[in-house]
Amino acid sequence: MKLINVKSTSHNKISEEVVNSFNEEMTLELAKRLEDDNYASPFDGLQDWHLLRALAINRPELTSDFIHLLDQEPFDEN
Numbered sequence: 001m002k003l004i005n006v007k008s009t010s011h012n013k014i015s016e017e018v019v020n021s022f023n024e025e026m027t028l029e030l031a032k033r034l035e036d037d038n039y040a041s042p043f044d045g046l047q048d049w050h051l052l053r054a055l056a057i058n059r060p061e062l063t064s065d066f067i068h069l070l071d072q073e074p075f076d077e078n
Helices: 017-019 024-036 040-060 061-071
Strands: none
Touching: 017 024, 017 040, 024 040, 040 061
């Protein structure tokens, strides 16, 4: 399983550069990892979840098929 190396800025926010670098294939790979839930560490899974959440906020066209992997609670876009 290949994990994307997510660069973070201050306060552990996922960088805009990482979010903008994603395409449909990368998003599908991310979603498959989350669905399989076979991580070496819970923190790896959490990192992927935060990345999918950032994509859902900033690039919703990539994540519409994978919203079920995120909490159904509304989230703050700021």
